[in-house]
Amino acid sequence: MARRAVMTLFSAPTAPWSHRTRLVLAEKGIAIDVVNVDVGKLPEDLLDLNPYHSLPTLVDRDLVLYDSRVIIDYLDERFPHPPLMPIDPVTRAQFRVALYRVERDWYAMAADIEADPHGKTAAHSRRVLGEAIAASAEVFKAKPFFLSDDFSLVDASIAPILWRLARFGIVLPPQAQPIVKYMNAIFSRPTFRASLTDAERSMRP
Ligand SMILES: N[C@@H](CCC(=O)N[C@@H](CS)C(=O)NCC(=O)O)C(=O)O
Structure with missing residues (x-):
């Protein structure tokens, strides 16, 4: 090349x-x-x-x-600044497990929905992904970011899925309010706005 x-x-x-x-x-x-x-x-x-x-x-x-x-x-x-992973080994390991789970569960279900939005697998993944996100709401109560005061690779991985919820046909239940608050905070970051393509910008009203 x-x-x-x-x-x-x-x-x-x-x-x-x-x-x-x-x-x-x-x-x-x-x-x-x-x-x-x-x-x-x-x-x-x-x-x-x-x-x-x-x-x-x-x-x-x-x-x-x-x-x-x-x-x-x-x-x-x-590019170490700003660092997007915690320093201490135990917290790093916890964040890596979170990344593993988001990739294995959330990204896999998002792929199912994108692959055939009207199919049976998508209907199942839509329900399970919606429930998994709602069940994680408590995690977002205590701190502004995922288990942290600072934005991390976990937030960078979760945010693209949350941005696509309407596109996926997922409506969060009222008990997921902490995650809605988290979404609004992440989506209003200038860095998040800068990360969007034109096609992504039109995914949410
Ligand atoms: N685990 C991969 C998944 C990437 C992936 O599935 N990318 C799709 C696009 S959304 C792709 O490249 N598809 C092209 C192909 O499979 O030929 C990653 O995280 O980068």
């Missing part, structure tokens, strides 16, 4: 995996060339670079990274 002056992120304009990567970039104020890519029409150079042909893919000179988790971990280490 042609040499690029800055880092390049190949990003899907409506997908939560790409969105969390763009959000981490915005939180850290990293200058990067974001290339919006149609999932069904990946550019030739991306097909050569990433054996999984997946988005997002980050290219930083000779380094090619894929899988959004690998990318956000790299960005947090390569």
Whole structure:
């Protein structure tokens, strides 16, 4: 591929995996060339670079990274300010478990809904995801961010799913009020606004 002056992120304009990567970039104020890519029409150079042909893919000179988790971990280490993971090993491990669960459960159910919104699997995932989010509401009562006074990779991962709730056809019950408050706070951050593509901006009224 042609040499690029800055880092390049190949990003899907409506997908939560790409969105969390763009959000981490915005939180850290990293200058990067974001290339919006149609999932069904990946550019030739991306097909050569990433054996999984997946988005997002980050290219930083000779380094090619894929899988959004690998990318956000790299960005947090390569650009340490502001840090997006806690320092002490026990809290770090707790945050990693939270990331694992959000990816394995929330992102997987979001993918089911996106894949076939009118299918049976989507109906099941819509219900289970809505219940899982409502059940987590207590977690957001005590602190402004996920178990923390500071924004972290967990918040960057949760926010793209919450932003898509209306798109997914999920309505939260009244007991989920703390999470609605959390959503409003996250969505009004200038960094969050900066992370959105035009297509994502139109996902919520
Ligand atoms: N675990 C991956 C999932 C990424 C993913 O599924 N990306 C989709 C776009 S939303 C993709 O690249 N699909 C293209 C394909 O499978 O050919 C990550 O976190 O990056």
